[in-house]
Amino acid sequence: MKDLTDGKRLLPVNPLNAGLPSGEATTDRISGIRLSLVYLPLHSAISDAKVLAGRQKPLTEIAFLFCEIKTEQGYEGIGYSYSKRAGGPGQYKHACEIADSAIGEDPNDIGRLWEKLVWAGASVGRSGLSTQAIAAFDIALWDLKARRAELPLAKLLGAHRDSVRCYNTSGGYLSMSIDEVKERITMALEQGIGAIKLKVGQPDPMIDLKRIAAVREHIGENVPLAIDANQQWDRTTALRFGRIAEQFNLTWIEEPLDAYDYEGHAALARDLATPIATGEMLTSVAEHYELIRHDSVDFIQPDAPRVGGITPFLKICALAEHKKLKLAPHYCMEIHLHLTAAYGSEPWVEHFEWSEAMFEDRLEVNEGRMIVPNRPGLGLTLSEQMRAWTSEHVVFGRF
Structure with a gap:
């Protein structure tokens, strides 16, 4: 039987260590990530009860964070997050801070990559703007996995x-x-x-x-x-x-x-x-x-x-x-x-x-x-x- 470890000592699995490298079963690697901050203009300003109550201003545009991921084997995935009225630039900047953490990783390890990305920026919390930035990566990885399988998600x-x-x-x-x-x-x-x-x-x-x-x-x-x-x-x-x-x-x-x-x-x-x-x-x-x-x-x-x-x-x-x-x-x-x-x-x-x-x-x-x-x-x-x-x-x- 072939030695799948190639003589290397495997590290013990620690579910709390989100930074462990991809293991021997890795089949592909993330080679590149493009992040884009995009502003979608609305045809006219709109208001809901939050505006009438004076809590927010009318909505005139939506900020989108797009994440495009490519792998060494040539697969691609697209994901996005968004923000209304405020927060779009913050999502984009946070995504830029943590993106390097995903380069070289196996794109199939989506759950582990989510944990790695969230802990890369955990000092600002594990909900809210930080995880909304991670969403663009996560959705792109699921899109990529389904494309690799040649299936609708x-x-x-x-x-x-x-x-x-x-x-x-x-x-x-x-x-x-x-x-x-x-x-x-x-x-x-x-x-x-x-x-x-x-x-x-x-x-x-x-x-x-x-x-x-x-x-x-x-x-x-x-x-x-x-x-x-x-x-x-x-x-x-x-x-x-x-x-x-x-x-x-x-x-x-x-x-x-x-x-x-x-x-x-x-x-x-x-x-x-x-x-x-x-x-x-x-x-x-x-x-x-x-x-x-x-x-x-x-x-x-x-x-x-x-x-x-x-x-x-x-x-x-x-x-x-x-x-x-x-x-x-x-x-x-x-x-x-x-x-x-x-x-x-x-x-x-x-x-x-x-x-x-x-x-x-x-x-x-x-x-x-x-x-x-x-x-x-x-x-x-x-x-x-x-x-x-x-x-x-x-x-x-x-x-």
Whole structure:
């Protein structure tokens, strides 16, 4: 029998040592990494309840951190993270600080590489901006692995379905008049999108109720409708509003309370007939575990770039599936389509057309469902427009 060690002494495995080199089973090495900071301009400024409450300014652009990874054997992967209003340059700078740690590593060792990258910058924490920067690397590595296998990422993970129910949010912001909201809803439904989410959280809740009633009348009783308060209510307002809104047969009420109010969300989930959804603003597996442990949600809404990538997202899914929770990730349909397709129970994916210009490829929507593309990996090719919107970029290794 061939000596696979070639006479070398193997180091003992220590799961706490994230810096161990790739072992003898290594089949490839990361040769180069390109990081890009890209600003996506929106056609018009948009506002939700956070803006009306004076907590944030209107959203005019989105900062993206793109990570492109190449290997010695010629495989490539693309991943991205993002930030709204603030944090984009910080993500980019942190990614630049830790990128060298991945050069020369086996790209197949995704879990170990996540640990190595997070510990390379652990002095700024293991959640938030630091792990959002790592998400771009992690997603690129999963994309690369699926491309190497010549499989769509959903199939690599083990798909339960080849299409996922989808709903549109980008036409329901508070900065839009109710007539504009109706017009955009009609366009979305005509495109084949199957459900609508409407922003709420006005200083005067009666305005919200009138808008919900108008939208429900516009779309009819059979189109699923959800609302999103963006964390702007207190417990009393959320309970009173939720009870009045039960007449509209809502699919869920999203972020009625502060993202970290696990007990308050649990009380609403217990007391209201309408399901409760939250999780998009949380940035770690541990924070999502608190939602799950407190029975705070019916729909859990992790965001893969915000929690640190696909690796931690899958851990959240395992916890959620064990508790029989429903899944409806936030934003990033290009990534979340594959991840929701691999979830056990029927999920939702959020449709935003904003990022389409970044890619040469388009996702197909038909009869209320988004179709998993049959292209390898995430099925994405970066566009020339993405390059034109690039503010900064840097290359590590040989790219």
